[in-house]
Amino acid sequence: KTTMSASQRKALNLVFMNLLRQLERKDPHEIFKFPVNDIIAPGYSSVIKYPMDFSTMKNKIVTNRYDNLDEMKADVEQMVENCCIYNKEDTIYYQMAKKLLASATKIFSKDRLASMLRSLS
Numbered sequence: 836k837t838t839m840s841a842s843q844r845k846a847l848n849l850v851f852m853n854l855l856r857q858l859e860r861k862d863p864h865e866i867f868k869f870p871v872n873d874i875i876a877p878g879y880s881s882v883i884k885y886p887m888d889f890s891t892m893k894n895k896i897v898t899n900r901y902d903n904l905d906e907m908k909a910d911v912e913q914m915v916e917n918c919c920i921y922n923k924e925d926t927i928y929y930q931m932a933k934k935l936l937a938s939a940t941k942i943f944s945k946d947r948l949a950s951m952l953r954s955l956s
């Protein structure tokens with residue numbers, strides 16, 4: 836696995852942060868902003884094995900834990916999957932997760948990424 840240069844890493848982190856900002860705008864009630872805890876969601880930590888949230892993703896960006904867009908997108912999909920496992924289909928949380936997934940699919944689409952890269956260059 837070739838390591839990228841510091842300037843490449845800096846440019847990639849800018850892209851990751853830009854994508855994260857777009858995703859967070861799609862979560863106005865901030866239910867994905869921080870880790871879910873067992874107080875607001877009883878039994879959560881025994882049901883959900885791989886918790887994920889936007890603050891954890893931000894920390895992974897600044898600590899260079901993502902090497903490509905697919906790895907970041909996988910965390911968004913994990914976060915949505917967790918929400919749809921813990922919350923029943925008729926809950927607002929489940930519906931918000933489905934909406935976020937639809938938005939993420941657009942945000943990570945090739946033409947949206949291409950236009951973002953053009954604007955960054």
Ligand SMILES: COc1ccc(OC)c(-c2cc(C(C)=O)n3cccnc23)c1
Nearest residue numbers: 865866867868869870871875876918928
């Ligand atoms: C109602 O206000 C908040 C505030 C923060 C939350 O998670 C960070 C949540 C929250 C977020 C979730 C999720 C994402 O499953 N959740 C599930 C059950 C009960 N509460 C939540 C709700």
